[in-house]
Amino acid sequence: MGIRIALAGNPNSGKTTLFNLLTGSNQYVGNWPGVTVEKKEGKIKNNQDVTLTDLPGIYSLSPYTTEEIVARDYLIDEKPDAIINIVDGTNLERNLYLTTQIIELGIPVVIAINMMDIVNKNGDIIDIEALSGQLLCPVVEISALKGTGIDEVVEMAIEIAKGDPAPIKHNFSGEVEHALAHIEEAVVHDMPPEKQRWYSVKIFEGDKRVIEQLKIPPDVLSHIREDIELAEKELDDDAESIIINERYVYITKITEKCYKKAHKGKLSTSDKIDRVVTSRIFGLPIFAAIMFFVYYIAMQTIGKGATDWVNDVLFGDWIPSLLERFLEPSLPAWLYGLINDGIVAGVGSVLGFVPQLLVLFVMLAILEDCGYMSRVAFVMDRIFRHFGLSGKSFIPMLIGTGCGVPGIMASRTIENEKDRRMTVITTTFIPCSAKLPIIGFIAGALFGGSGLVAASAYFIGVAAIIVSGIMLKKTKRFAGKPSPFVMELPAYHLPTVGTVFHSTWERGWSFIRKALTIILLSTIVLWFLLNFGFENGFGMVEDVDNSLIAKVGNAFSWIFIPLGWGNWKTAVAAVTGLIAKENVVSTFGQLYHFGGELAENGDELWTALSNDFNSFSGGHAALAGYSYLLFNLLCAPCFAAIGAIRREMNSAKWTWFAIGYQCGFAYLISLMVYQFGCLFTGDYKSHIIGLVAAVVALAGMCYFLFRKNKYNENHLLTK
């Protein structure tokens, strides 16, 4: 007969860290509030009889948000044997607000005050015994980060699970207790005594879900309403506010007896850092500088050296030599070609970027783990709010820098349907880790490996999201009130080596695995398409321009002429990106390895690319290359992401709209970049039509951006 214990507490109070410690699992712990939105279960290490359930972080047991409903439904319907209520010791009052509600549920509770290491460091003092005496339940000090107090809290939880819940304290004011007594009598007297308190308080508050669930007959309801209205009149406030107020009054009384803050008003270290990092003047520039620095370090300095080695030495020298020595003489030419020019060339070109990616992942993991990213949501919120989105839309963007699929799924935390759709459509503008090889490739081939290009890709992604948001918000389909944004800023802490390592390893390995599976298969298929065609009848071709894929590519590559890269190679590479964005690079890797010619190392590959871009853009290699880069970054994402969009939108129409918008947007941006770029270099005669099209596109975009918002309800409800 197993014991079931639930973990409940505020977001960011350390629940998931504690859960991981106790169950030994590896749930990902992001350092931004509100990430856990489902209950997670696990067995406690060394005590297989005890099941632990991690509930979503909540501030209260109100019926308004999904997390709260999930948590309270679990606590009421599943009736765990005990609850461990994690309380953030550095934020006692606000955390105890939830505690008072949990205690009312009639389930044995043990309070675990977390972050005691920080409390002690600050010099604050919490009188555990007094607190326990006030709340009538056991209190244990823990530090989930340091691992202290963990065993004690589990032991205590198991012990109280076998016993009874704490007796109820009647701590509301007289008028309220009076009404509650009436409610208990009228409605809930049939329930087990320990449950009655919570239900009667909820009914007093007017909790719609509870009232519906209990199916209170209308005459009883109106009778109760009278009592409630009496209390409301006497206390001059509405029922819900009365309860909230009184809870906090009660808490203040408790904390006066149990809590002494060391330095009143003194800034903690986190506050001092925040003063600079989120300041009015420096906040945005600092963010821009940090992201630039991150991408610069990853793609240019450290990363590049290693990538060059992998490309030039490993895949340029060692492996081909090995293959040449052992396989070439004994294999039929086509099989050797498949392996060397197909698989090795394709997969090798993608794997070449692993070093740069690893460096990038490490830096991003550090930024996430120390808590900086939630500050960024704070800083970006104003911009987001301007087009009606809340900082909540920032989280999908953040997750999207890894993979777009969970980024798109993360949009589920946005309750507002229209905002959610908009977030789903624009999340993939942020370069995911699969797009990084494309960035590295173009930067390396056409811009001398410039880190500026890499950073610009990130910023353009952000800009694309903002611009799209502004334009779409002014249309009927997306207009609406901005979502509520009240967000807590968790304290900074030094990133832990373990977490950073774990995160980097996860992402890195995921990337390599993808290269060895999906991309591997794609290179094989592509090799066939590349090497077979109708030259003199059907068979292997000598001239790649006669291959099957070239014929297919030529059929539609003309569309991209105004963008500077209307050539079957680039067109085909972009299309292979639909399977996996890395394929764009692996396709080029194969294209320039055709027939075992050149491209013995990365440099030659890049020179070949550069020459090609030069020729089909009439000398504007860098410009065409950048236009190509932007197109691939902004256009429709890979099939996996499209699938996620489909699942989120739950409608074919919206999915097509999303893809259409992304491709159309990508096309127009690339068009403008290329045409205006050519204009600036003085070459406009050969592109008159394209230029006109670009001007029209720009005018259109400006119109959508700057027109008056008929649906602007940004000035919120005031009573």
Added chain:
Amino acid sequence: MTLRDVRIGKTCKVTKVHGEGALRRRIMDMGITKGVEIYVRKYAPLGDPIEINVRNYELSIRKADAELIEVE
């Protein structure tokens, strides 16, 4: 006046919370209730949201939502 009108570095006391439904509940759940003291620490770049200290912790709240909080 409302919380929106309070200048940086000043402390004020809440007299009433307007608004409705989920937003109002969220504001109050976070500790902003009648009678509580709020210290306005700073405004984010571009002026919004506002960072305040309430019940000994840092909270960020939009100007538009701060308008719903009446203070003295």
Added chain:
Amino acid sequence: MLEFIRANYVTIITLVILVAVITAVIVKLIKDKKKGIGSCGHKCCDCPMSGQCHLNS
């Protein structure tokens, strides 16, 4: 027959390995899909977002 194999054993081995690798990859991809491991490399229950995706727990 034996002559053929002896003369071309490298090719045959290579082909066998190649086919084996391809099959293994395809099988793994199908198994992943069945188990619910998405392109991000994890199962749904490992993801912090899973509650929103599978609300009918």
